[in-house]
Amino acid sequence: MADRYQRFSTSPLGRTLVRKLGLPSPAPLRRHRPGDPVVAGQVLVGSAEDGRLAKIATAILTGAGVEVLTTPPEGDARFAAIVFDATGITDSAKLQDLHRFFQPVIRRLGPCGRVIVLGTPPSDCADTKEATAQRALEGFTRSLGKEVKRGATVQLVYVAPGAEDGIASTLRFFVSDRSAFVSGQVVHVGAAEVSEPEDWERPLAGKTALVTGASRGIGAAIAELLARDGASVVCLDVPAQGDELAEVANRVGGSTLQLDITALDAPARIAEHFAQRHGGVDVVVHNAGVLRDKTLGKMDEQRWDSVIAVNLSAQERINDALLGGVLRPGGRIIGVSSIAGIAGNFGQTNYATSKAGVIGMVQSLAPSLARNGSTINAVAPGFIETKMTASIPLFTREMGRRLSSLAQGGLPVDVAETIAWYANPGSAGVNGNVVRVCGQSLLGA
Ligand code: NAD
Numbered sequence: 001m002a003d004r005y006q007r008f009s010t011s012p013l014g015r016t017l018v019r020k021l022g023l024p025s026p027a028p029l030r031r032h033r034p035g036d037p038v039v040a041g042q043v044l045v046g047s048a049e050d051g052r053l054a055k056i057a058t059a060i061l062t063g064a065g066v067e068v069l070t071t072p073p074e075g076d077a078r079f080a081a082i083v084f085d086a087t088g089i090t091d092s093a094k095l096q097d098l099h100r101f102f103q104p105v106i107r108r109l110g111p112c113g114r115v116i117v118l119g120t121p122p123s124d125c126a127d128t129k130e131a132t133a134q135r136a137l138e139g140f141t142r143s144l145g146k147e148v149k150r151g152a153t154v155q156l157v158y159v160a161p162g163a164e165d166g167i168a169s170t171l172r173f174f175v176s177d178r179s180a181f182v183s184g185q186v187v188h189v190g191a192a193e194v195s196e197p198e199d200w201e202r203p204l205a206g207k208t209a210l211v212t213g214a215s216r217g218i219g220a221a222i223a224e225l226l227a228r229d230g231a232s233v234v235c236l237d238v239p240a241q242g243d244e245l246a247e248v249a250n251r252v253g254g255s256t257l258q259l260d261i262t263a264l265d266a267p268a269r270i271a272e273h274f275a276q277r278h279g280g281v282d283v284v285v286h287n288a289g290v291l292r293d294k295t296l297g298k299m300d301e302q303r304w305d306s307v308i309a310v311n312l313s314a315q316e317r318i319n320d321a322l323l324g325g326v327l328r329p330g331g332r333i334i335g336v337s338s339i340a341g342i343a344g345n346f347g348q349t350n351y352a353t354s355k356a357g358v359i360g361m362v363q364s365l366a367p368s369l370a371r372n373g374s375t376i377n378a379v380a381p382g383f384i385e386t387k388m389t390a391s392i393p394l395f396t397r398e399m400g401r402r403l404s405s406l407a408q409g410g411l412p413v414d415v416a417e418t419i420a421w422y423a424n425p426g427s428a429g430v431n432g433n434v435v436r437v438c439g440q441s442l443l444g445a
Contacts, residue, residue, distance in 0.1 A: 002026075002028060002408075003026075003385070005026070006026045006408055009024075024402040025407060026402075026408035027112070027150045027151035029151045029180040029181065029406065030111075030112040030151065030177045030180060031177050031178075031180050031414075032176060034228065036177065037065060038061075038064040038175065039080045041078070041079065042068075042069055042077070042080060043066050043068050043069070043079060043082070043083060043175065044069050044082045044083070044105060045057055045058050045068050045070055045083045045085075046084045046085070047085035047088065048084075048086050048087070048089045050087075050088040050090075051088040052087050052088075052164060053085040053087055053118045056164050056165070056167065057118065057167070060168045060172070064168075064200075072104070072105050072108070076108060078110035078113070079105070080110050080114070081109075081113060081114035081115070082102070082109060082115050083116045083117075083175070084098070084115075084116070084117050084118070085118045086098065086119045086137055087159070090126075090130040091130065091132075091133050092132060094133060095133055095136055098137075098140055106147075109148060109152050112151040112180065114176075115141070115145075115152070115153070115154040115155070116154075116156075116174050117140070117154075117156045118159055118167075119158050120158065120159065121158040122134045124160050124161055134158075138156055141184065142184045142440075145183045145184035146184070148405075151406065153180075153184075154183055154184060155174050155185050155186075155187060156187070158187065158189070160188070160189065160190045161191070162191035163191040163192070163429045165194065166189060166426070166428060166429035167189055168194075169196070169421060169424045170421070173418075173421040174187075178421070179417065180414055181410035181411070181414035181438070182414070182418060182437050182438075183405055183440040184405065184440035185436060187435060188433055189429040190429045190430075192373065192429040192431070194425075194427075194429060195425050195428070197424065197425050199230075201229075203229050203230065203420075203425060203426065204226060204229040204231035204282075204283065204420075204424075204425075205230035207230070208274065208281050208282050209233045209234065209282065209284070209285065210234050210236060210257075210283070210285065211223045211234070211235055211285045212236045212237070212261055212286055212287050213237055214235035214236060214245060214248055214249075214287070215237040215244040216248075216386075216387065217386040217388065218287060218336070218381065218384060218415050219285075219287040219288065220248045220412070221412030221415065222285050222287055222415070222416040222419055224248075224251065224413075224416065225413065225416040225417060226416075226419075226420060226423065227254060228420075229420055231283060231423075233253075234257050234273070235248050235255070235256050235257070236258070236259065236270070236288070237256075238258070238259070238260050239258045239259070241258075242258055245258065257270070257273055261288055261310065261315075261318065262309045267321035268321060270318055270321065270322070271322055271324070271326045274326050280328040281322060281326055282330070282331055283332045283334070284318070284319075284322060284334065285336070286334065286335050286358075288314070289310060289311045289354075290306065290307055290310045291348070291388065292306055293347040295346070299350065303350060304350045307351055307353075308354050308357075310354075311355060311358070312353075312357040315335060315358065316361060327374060329373050329374065330373040331372075331375075332374065332376075332377075332422060332427075333365070333369070333374070333375070333377075334376070335362050335376070335377070335378040336358070336379055336381070336415070337355045337362075337378045337381075337434060338351070338352075338380055339380050339381070339436055339438050339443050340355055340443075341356040341357075341380060342356070342359070342380055342436070343443040345443070355380070359378055359380075362376050362432060362433075366431045366432030367432075370431050373428055375422065375430060375432075376431065377422045377430060377431065377432065378434045378435075379415055379418045379435055379437050380435070380436040381415050381437045382404060382438020382439060383397075383400035383401050383404070383409040383410065383438065383439075384410045384411065384414070385409045385410070385411055403442045403443065404438060404439040404440055404442060405440035406439030415437045418435055
């Protein structure tokens with residue numbers, strides 16, 4: 001679904017003007033369709049000396065039916081993805097390996113290509129020199145994300161020692177078209193007991209999921225994708241959205257729960273619903289959210305309170321109720337933050353406070369959830385094409401779309417795919433992460 005500028009910029013006249021004037025050039029992004037291969041094309045896997053992950057990455061990709069090359073063949077054939085194991089880079093001199101490996105091959109990355117650099121979390125490194133070199137990888141991947149063109153993306157995945165066998169779901173996600181709008185991100189995979197799904201096309205078979213704010217926009221897309229992945233989805237929204245909610249639930253073969261999550265009895269009603277009708281819940285997605293923008297000096301108390309109540313306090317209260325035994329072991333809680341919660345935004349002190357709070361909630365709950373194999377993570381969407389963003393004035397809307405490496409808005413499905421990766425049983429080591437789904441927006445870190 002290309003926006004108007006994107007269509008113009010790919011027309012013969014548009015292409016010439018874009019090149020001459022140095023305007024943003026948004027490439028059409030390829031997105032996953034059911035039945036697509038994990039990667040359509042060859043993947044080049046390289047490694048610094050003594051890397052501990054190249055062999056595992058190769059085995060995962062080969063097992064997923066991907067054709068892996070370990071040396072670039074002669075000629076100019078393009079790669080669908082390039083994976084580099086940088087865990088052997090133990091001091092700054094060895095950072096030269098990045099240049100040596102990538103410089104000759106980076107221009108052979110195909111359209112919508114993927115680059116994944118695997119590293120060791122600096123906090124797990126043996127000494128200061130190794131920690132310094134591993135931290136340096138962030139600068140490399142974030143810059144490369146800004147250089148690669150034609151819809152390509154770049155990520156850094158830090159894999160803790162002991163987590164080597166738990167990276168399949170993460171590698172499969174970032175190497176595939178499912179991560180079309182995620183770029184320049186730094187992801188952590190920790191050691192955990194991982195049970196990989198029997199069927200990667202339906203990893204959530206037999207699981208029950210709750211999606212709040214599911215009647216439209218991003219929430220509806222999340223409900224659709226979790227159902228695609230096999231979950232039985234309970235779609236929650238306010239009674240006023242009842243008709244739209246029922247439509248979504250019918251489409252995904254799920255059920256509805258109509259309530260206002262800020263109501264005092266909402267957490268107890270949700271917990272009771274899942275305990276009685278489903279015997280528990282496996283995946284909870286806190287997607288419901290509201291905007292009440294005003295600069296602080298003009299913001300009344302109601303605007304402040306209502307945003308904090310929906311976007312943050314309700315999530316905390318629902319978590320408290322579900323963590324009393326309703327969330328099953330191996331459960332997944334996923335918060336929806338925003339790049340405004342990372343970078344701040346004009347007129348959004350209330351919204352950004354609530355969305356930064358979501359990040360705080362995720363990071364502080366993660367260690368205790370890990371004890372029974374559960375996880376909590378957040379997505380931080382950037383500019384996503386929904387009713388909400390369609391109402392933004394034209395100039396601001398164009399800035400939101402173009403000021404990112406991919407130079408376009410994302411789709412609700414892009415946020416949903418990232419949430420589906422968190423929800424995957426194979427992602428047990430992915431805990432406490434905040435991944436921006438923003439096409440590497442220039443807003444935020
Ligand atoms: P949307 O307004 O289209 O959908 C939000 C849904 O939440 C609506 O269906 C609404 O009825 C529901 N909701 C609101 N208050 C509720 C309450 N008290 N109880 C139950 N349901 C309630 O918004 P969207 O664009 O789809 O955004 C979804 C989430 O993504 C929000 O948390 C939003 O802050 C976040 N987000 C969106 C963007 C974007 O670009 N669209 C960017 C960053 C973050």
